């Protein structure tokens with residue numbers, strides 16, 4: 001038996017333990033195996049290895065189920081891609097989003113490439129050669145460590161700080177997260193004792209100023225927080241049932257992207273990998289290829305990352321509208337775009353906004369959450385965009401679905417690049433350029 005540390009969450013204790021041999025990867029970071037004629041999706045495994053795995057589905061429904069889901073318990077014959085995990089304390093289920101930490105980094109990218117190709121093929125996306133699909137590392141990312149600029153920690157009822165197990169309420173002591181940015185690790189949050197009533201802690205390592213810590217708990221009193229010396233000049237806030245309360249510093253941090261600086265909320269969305277914002281802004285700027293005078297929509301715009309960059313090209317004669325559903329992010333987008341010629345920010349649902357815009361736009365960038373854009377928005381864009389659509393996606397399955405719809409509506413894929421912006425996890429980021437066929 002291979003000496004691989006394994007742990008099964010208490011939550012999943014009920015299912016049978018089976019011995020299976022995995023084959024190819026499946027969406028969601030699992031690997032396909034067969035047991036007594038049934039497909040089993042095995043988490044915590046790797047391609048072509050024999051493992052014992054605990055079935056995690058409701059035991060009462062197993063007989064009639066088409067497939068089972070299972071979690072690796074022990075590795076009997078390891079995959080050639082298996083390496084000692086970069087985060088042993090996280091266990092085999094990759095607590096806190098490190099579900100591929102036991103797979104060699106180049107193999108992670110090869111496997112993610114296979115999954116992306118498979119998803120595009122299954123969705124019947126035909127306008128881009130699958131052989132040209134390749135997941136690339138982020139520039140300068142040698143080991144896939146220290147990249148995470150946003151980390152959420154869980155706190156149990158006894159005040160111990162850790163991370164939640166996968167699909168579990170159990171809080172595990174995990175040590176400092178090796179994927180987290182050095183500024184987050186330096187806060188040593190997993191050995192800190194938070195005030196009573198803390199439910200979670202968010203840590204943020206912005207590129208341009210001090211880190212931030214947000215202490216979350218419905219009934220927390222901001223007056224109860226004493227800030228450890230080791231946190232230096234970190235921003236500190238409390239999020240309780242009445243909202244966000246600054247204890248020290250500010251409720252926003254500054255992020256540097258190339259030669260621009262943007263203001264981002266300590267609790268709002270920002271690209272997680274330390275290099276993602278710059279990389280994606282560069283790729284989107286080039287791929288969108290906007291010209292002076294163009295009208296551009298930046299849908300799901302967050303605090304205006306892409307609009308801030310594109311506005312420099314389109315200039316005063318052009319128009320860039322950043323459209324964001326979250327009010328707080330929409331307000332920050334307004335602030336970030338105040339000095340960008342021709343740029344403005346709207347707080348609106350992306351689909352509602354496009355439905356109202358009968359004049360259309362020359363070019364559009366969209367960067368939806370994992371659920372993707374969906375049929376209605378893609379169909380509206382297919383009608384109303386004159387030149388180019390750049391689709392930035394963090395979820396390949398919904399991207400493939402949306403690309404197939406765009407192809408049916410007369411658009412084709414001009415370029416597709418995929419980036420490993422979440423090393424040691426199965427997640428990837430994809431940027432697709434669409435043009436009229």
Ligand SMILES: C[S@@+](CC[C@H](N)C(=O)[O-])C[C@H]1O[C@@H](n2cnc3c(N)ncnc32)[C@H](O)[C@@H]1O
Nearest residue numbers: 269300301302305324325326349350367368369
């Ligand atoms: C993946 S983030 C991208 C943000 C931005 N492009 C960036 O890179 O910083 C998705 C954003 O879409 C926003 N969002 C989610 N659903 C939305 C909707 N239906 N309409 C508009 N924005 C939405 C979220 O609040 C979030 O800011």
